[in-house]
Amino acid sequence: MMPSSFNLQYKPPDSICLLRLSAIGDAVNVVPMIRTLQHRWPHARITWIIGRVEAKLLRLIPEIEFIEVDKRKPLPEFLRLIRLLRKRRFDLLLHIHLSLRASLISLLVRAPVKLGFDRARARELQWLFTNRQIAPRQRQHVLDSYWGFTEALGIMDRRLEWNLPLPEDARAYAQGVIPDLQPTLLISPCSSHSLRNWTAANYGRIADHAVVRWGMRVVLCGGGSAMEHSFGREIVASAREELLNQIGQDTLPQMLALLGRATVLICPDSGPAHMATAAGTAVIGLYAATNPKRSGPYLSLAWCVDEYEHAARIFLNRDASDLPWTTKIERRGVMDLVKPEAVIAKLDDFMQQRATHNPLDA
Numbered sequence: 107m108m109p110s111s112f113n114l115q116y117k118p119p120d121s122i123c124l125l126r127l128s129a130i131g132d133a134v135n136v137v138p139m140i141r142t143l144q145h146r147w148p149h150a151r152i153t154w155i156i157g158r159v160e161a162k163l164l165r166l167i168p169e170i171e172f173i174e175v176d177k178r179k180p181l182p183e184f185l186r187l188i189r190l191l192r193k194r195r196f197d198l199l200l201h202i203h204l205s206l207r208a209s210l211i212s213l214l215v216r217a218p219v220k221l222g223f224d225r226a227r228a229r230e231l232q233w234l235f236t237n238r239q240i241a242p243r244q245r246q247h248v249l250d251s252y253w254g255f256t257e258a259l260g261i262m263d264r265r266l267e268w269n270l271p272l273p274e275d276a277r278a279y280a281q282g283v284i285p286d287l288q289p290t291l292l293i294s295p296c297s298s299h300s301l302r303n304w305t306a307a308n309y310g311r312i313a314d315h316a317v318v319r320w321g322m323r324v325v326l327c328g329g330g331s332a333m334e335h336s337f338g339r340e341i342v343a344s345a346r347e348e349l350l351n352q353i354g355q356d357t358l359p360q361m362l363a364l365l366g367r368a369t370v371l372i373c374p375d376s377g378p379a380h381m382a383t384a385a386g387t388a389v390i391g392l393y394a395a396t397n398p399k400r401s402g403p404y405l406s407l408a409w410c411v412d413e414y415e416h417a418a419r420i421f422l423n424r425d426a427s428d429l430p431w432t433t434k435i436e437r438r439g440v441m442d443l444v445k446p447e448a449v450i451a452k453l454d455d456f457m458q459q460r461a462t463h464n465p466l467d468a
Contacts (some may be wrong), residue, residue: 130377310344330354
C-alpha cells in the first residue's frame with residue numbers, strides 16, 4: 107500500500123498538472139494553493155484542467171496554462187482530451203476534484219506521481235485513481251484542505267493570496283456601477299442550489315435598511331439565468347427604496363471587479379462569496395443548508411449568519427458535530443431559519459466597525 111503522504115524534497119517538479127473542474131467557488135479557493143506552489147517553485151510550469159465556465163474567471167491568471175473542459179459534452183470532451191494529452195508528460199498530478207468524472211480524466215494524465223486526498227476523504231473512489239495521498243485531516247475548511255497538497259510536497263508555508271489581475275473592461279464596468287466612495291452593498295441572491303436561497307422579501311427588507319440606516323447604494327448582481335432575472339425583479343418589487351439591478355449584466359471578470367469596489371456582499375453559499383473574498387471584500391454569508399465552517403467565505407466567517415447547527419437539530423434531529431463533515435441540509439424551508447433581524451444586526455455591526463477600522467482585520 108502506498109504511504110498516506112510523501113515528500114518531494116529530492117527534486118522540484120518542472121511540470122505540474124492540476125485537476126479541478128468546478129465549481130467557481132472551489133476553483134477560486136484553489137488559487138492560494140497555486141500561489142504557494144509558485145512562490146516555492148517559481149520555474150515549475152502549471153497546467154490546470156478546468157471547467158469551461160470556471161476558466162472564464164481563472165484565466166485571469168496569465169502564468170498558467172488552462173485546458174478547458176465542457177462538462178455538458180462528456181464523451182466528445184473525453185475523446186478530445188485523449189488526443190490533447192496523449193503526448194504530454196507531467197512530473198506531478200494534483201488530483202483535487204472528488205468526482206468520478208474528474209477521476210476518469212485523471213487516467214489521461216501521464217505523471218509518475220498522482221497525488222489525491224487521503225482515503226477517508228477520497229469520495230467517489232478517488233483513491234483508486236491516485237498513487238499518493240495527502241495526510242488525513244478532519245473537519246477542515248475546503249481552502250485549508252487544498253493546502254494539504256502543498257504540505258504533502260514539503261511546502262509548509264502558506265500564501266493566502268489571490269492576485270487575480272483584472273482586465274481594463276472589467277475595471278471600467280465596475281467603476282461605472284460604483285463610481286464614487288458612497289458605501290455600496292452588493293446582494294447576490296441566488297445559489298445554483300435553489301434550496302440554499304433566501305426569499306426576495308427578506309432581501310428587499312435588508313436593502314431598505316441599508317439605504318435608510320446607512321445611506322448605502324444597493325446593487326443586485328448575479329448570473330443571467332431566467333431564475334436569477336426573475337428573482338432580481340422580485341427583490342426590486344419588494345423593496346421600498348431604489349435599487350440598481352445588475353443581474354445578468356456582467357462577465358465573471360467584471361463581477362470580480364464589481365465585488366472589489368463594493369463595501370460588503372450579502373449572499374447565500376455560492377461562488378460570489380469566494381470571489382468577494384479573493385477581491386478583498388467582506389461577505390455576510392447566509393448559511394443554514396450548508397456549514398460555513400467548511401465552505402463559507404474564508405476571511406469572513408465571523409460575519410456569516412450561521413444557522414447550520416439549528417438546521418441540524420430541526421431537520422435531522424442531531425447535533426451538527428455528530429454529522430459527517432460534508433453533510434448538506436438542503437431541505438425545503440431550511441433557509442427560513444436565517445432571520446432578517448440577524449442579517450441586519452450583522453450589517454449594522456459591520457458598518458459600525460468599518461467606521462473605525464477594517465472589519466476583515468477584526
